[in-house]
């Protein structure tokens with residue numbers, strides 16, 4: 001089919017409009033919060049952060065609170081002492097006398113500065129010790145939560161993005177919030193001291209001072225709202241950008257990126273997304289600046305008004321001239337600490353926005369947590385039974401498999417065949433309890449595996465995946481990771497031999513100690529078939545009661561394939577589910593189950609299905625015909641689950 005020409009202009013990566021993740025929609029209300037709402041939400045974020053700090057280290061948290069409050073009090077005390085210096089200097093009388101009178105207060109000011117310096121050092125050390133501990137605890141909490149979720153959760157793209165946001169940004173903001181809470185405490189204490197000083201001088205002064213905060217407060221809240229709105233508006237573009245960067249720069253896509261000469265096109269798409277983000281950033285910066293300007297203008301009016309009140313109080317004699325210096329100092333301190341308080345509140349509110357993702361992630365993980373307890377799955381079950389099973393992948397509308405009724409008995413070798421997308425891999429995941437059915441039940445000797453203790457279920461299965469993981473470990477670890485509790489050199493050797501992985505290991509520069517990962521400088525990569533051999537060795541080494549081998553030999557050469565199928569055939573104590581398109585390899589399977597569009601359409605032995613002349617017969621004949629018409633190749637020693645005949649008939 002020729003592509004529609006409009007598709008050349010369409011984005012290659014993702015869609016023009018990607019759906020906003022569910023968790024981002026929930027955060028809309030936080031993004032739209034007014035300053036008052038932000039204030040109301042403050043205790044919640046303080047509770048989360050302080051709670052985490054408290055659980056991490058009670059001693060350090062208490063110490064941090066003490067040094068912060070002490071530092072704030074000393075600052076406040078310094079302010080009051082400075083006021084006394086002014087009072088002494090500006091009162092009536094000869095200058096030398098006034099100077100002498102001011103000396104005790106001056107000594108207190110100097111003392112408070114010195115003490116403040118010491119306390120600031122203490123604050124630095126306590127925070128320096130506490131913050132990394134809290135960050136580590138937050139990191140650990142989120143990592144253990146994510147590690148514990150059920151396998152199916154990773155099929156949900158929203159959840160995967162939430163992991164990125166909650167784990168990375170959430171932990172970062174928890175660290176920031178510790179600092180901002182400390183700043184808030186310090187600025188609040190200084191503010192209270194300034195307001196109390198002003199209040200002592202004249203209550204009207206306090207009221208006037210509060211006016212100076214109006215502009216700042218409004219601007220901080222408005223700018224915060226603009227930033228949060230901007231974050232939500234750009235969340236999907238940031239997702240696209242991160243996927244694009246992966247495709248444009250990672251090794252995984254490097255070969256095809258170059259071979260298909262896609263670099264310029266990918267660069268163009270990357271530029272399109274980043275330009276749109278940049279345009280928004282610029283717009284945001286302009287709007288924020290404008291809002292800040294208005295805020296400062298209002299704040300300036302407030303300050304003018306406050307100084308007007310001061311002037312009026314002095315003019316009417318309600319405030320003695322000697323106290324004017326103190327009043328001016330209190331006003332300056334109050335306006336500075338008010339602005340710091342607003343800033344801390346706003347930063348904390350911004351933090352709460354990201355900490356909410358962290359909390360949502362923890363809650364999502366708890367909801368998707370695989371239950372640690374439940375019925376114990378029977379050991380080496382005599383019967384695996386699927387009754388009325390259907391399964392739909394998260395985010396998909398059509399079921400991948402449906403209406404499945406199937407029984408597999410202990411020791412049976414069951415081959416699953418069918419066209420691409422017919423549901424073979426999915427059925428393998430359902431039989432082994434890796435995925436719970438959407439409807440229906442999968443039972444092992446009558447025990448529903450969906451509600452059984454997952455570790456008991458998984459402990460009994462071995463999966464040789466279609467595209468096995470290339471673990472960034474040594475070659476030896478790539479195999480023994482199959483069952484770390486097993487330390488059996490004979491089993492290791494026989495797993496290597498049965499899978500033909502022995503040839504791979506022997507060809508490596510440091511043999512089994514060779515690191516297999518290009519992410520490390522000393523690492524080495526393998527060919528697809530070599531990785532597959534290690535994957536098979538891992539599955540065999542696991543020695544589980546139920547083995548699912550999903551296209552285990554798709555990338556293997558004929559000799560290795562023959563060795564693997566002999567090994568699988570001899571593993572008769574295992575229940576084996578074998579997914580393959582190479583029908584010659586499964587002629588001797590105990591049962592062949594044919595799937596089409598997610599349903600079982602035929603099952604039986606090779607002879608029965610061949611005689612039935614149905615779907616299986618058709619697939620088999622297509623493959624066999626290719627060999628009949630070709631000049632027969634020299635007969636390989638084909639020993640599979642098929643007859644040990646040459647593969648002239650079918651392969």
Ligand SMILES: Nc1ncnc2c1ncn2[C@@H]1O[C@H](COP(=O)(O)OP(=O)(O)OP(=O)(O)O)[C@@H](O)[C@H]1O
Nearest residue numbers: 155393396400418419420421422423424425426427
């Ligand atoms: N992770 C997934 N998310 C959504 N749909 C999926 C996912 N994996 C598979 N599917 C869909 O489920 C159906 C069954 O897929 P499955 O992988 O089980 O088929 P298969 O028979 O193993 O195919 P193949 O022979 O190509 O390996 C297909 O329609 C496929 O598109």
